[in-house]
Amino acid sequence: MPILRHTLIGAAALALAANAAATTVRIHYDAGQSRLMVRGDKGPMTWSKGAPAAAAGANVWVYSWPDALGDISMKPSLGDGRVAIGGTYRLAAGSTADIYPFFGAPQGKLSIVDGFESPQLKNKRKLRIYLPPSYQENPAKRYPVLYMHDGQNLFDAKTAAYGVEWGIDETVDRLVAAGKLDEIIVVGIDNTPERIPEYTPCCDPKHGGGKLDGYRAFIVDTLKPHIDKTLRTLPGRESTAIMGSSLGGVASVAIAQRHPGVFSKAGGVSSSFWWNNRDMIANLPARVPVKFYIDAGTKDDGLEETVRMRDAMLAKGYREGADLLFHAADGAGHNEKSWAARVEKPLLWFFPWRGVKN
Missing domain, CATH: 2.60.40 (Immunoglobulin-like)
Incomplete structure (x- = not known):
């Protein structure tokens, strides 16, 4: 009855x-x-x-x-x-x-693609791809995508440069289960021996650099089309973000500035804005329709340059809390442990629950 x-x-x-x-x-x-x-x-x-x-x-x-x-x-x-x-x-x-619900365990899965080729840079690297909990369970669903640099450091302490991982998968799983975060795909892009040149514009007097244009073209013209073709993504700009730390933060900010039609969100965690005598700050381009997250720790982490970058962006018309989020992490240093502890801040700002429509 x-x-x-x-x-x-x-x-x-x-x-x-x-x-x-x-x-x-x-x-x-x-x-x-x-x-x-x-x-x-x-x-x-x-x-x-x-x-x-x-x-x-x-x-x-x-x-x-x-x-x-x-x-x-x-x-x-x-x-x-x-x-x-x-x-x-x-x-x-x-x-x-x-x-597009799911009912199984709130745990995503990691897959590794070996030897993914970059014709722009004439090299190969691994991709480490996190697929969200519902990916296999609900094939009707499509997902936003977050592209991240230094893929070795994101998911596994055994491959991380200093033995400490970001724990991106665990953080995303936890926030999804708590109903705070939309499910997302995370594409971790391994670095190569050419990490410094690939992540930087030309040219720092001490460190050189200058292959960022090739790395940018690799992501925009080769990697993203491949991901959109082979995975169930939401390919539009409003569903696509890019994020990295240190020089990877420099790369993320610069790539999004160049391609606001591809990325609507960019995170620079402990970004090396000191690069080339603070050239990115001094020659900041006009405001673009991208949400930027920038942060730094208070312990030897380039906070002064990040504050300068924030102030320069505000002067260009960015609005704090609307399309610019700045965070000073008290006591945090320039390392994966510090980044893991606060990565939920940009994640929740970029992809809050029900923030992106399927």
Whole structure:
């Protein structure tokens, strides 16, 4: 009787919605022999018991309710038991939302691509690609992408330069499970023996450099098209970010300045803005439509130059908290341990829960 009652209530809600302005959720998921239910805070939905969604084609489930109920908070469940992992969905009255849930363990998987070739730089390197928890479970879903430099240091202490990893995968898993972060793909790009030249514009009096244009072209013209072709990405600029630390921060900021049509977000963590007598600060280009995150620790980490960069960006028209986020990390130094401790700051600013639409 309880199951029949909920079925009738759900059908009544759908019928009522059909005759009035309706708020609708479309749930994209292969439920197999199970049924998608909708839990929520109003109407026939409750947080303890779901109302049944209606099958509406291959692996699509639909549930509607009258706009008169106002804004709704909801989550899908698989049958009466398993509730979707991640945050709560908030739907405005009158809206129609497509959602792509998952119900399995909130743990992504790492894959390694050996010998990925760069025709621009005439060398090869590994890619370390983090695929989010739902990637295998829900093949209808597509994902934003974060490109990161120094891939050896991101996921595994055994390959990290100084034996300490960023722990990007663990951080993303934790924030996704807590409902704070959208699922993302992370593409870690290994550095090569040419790291300093590849990450820098020309030319520092002491360190040289100057192959950044080739590295930039490798990412924009070779790597990104490959990732978009082989993985289920959201390829648009609004879903694409680039981030790195130290010289990798310099590379990230410079590449996004050059390609705002490709990247809408760029993170410079402990960036080496001292490079070439602070040339990037002195010759900052005009404001571009990119959200920049820049930071530095207070312990021998180039904070003075990062503050100068922030001030120069503000003078160009960037707005603190809107398209520029600056952070001074108290007591932090120039190392992976410090970066791991605060990497959630740019992640949450770039990809907050429900920040990017599939």
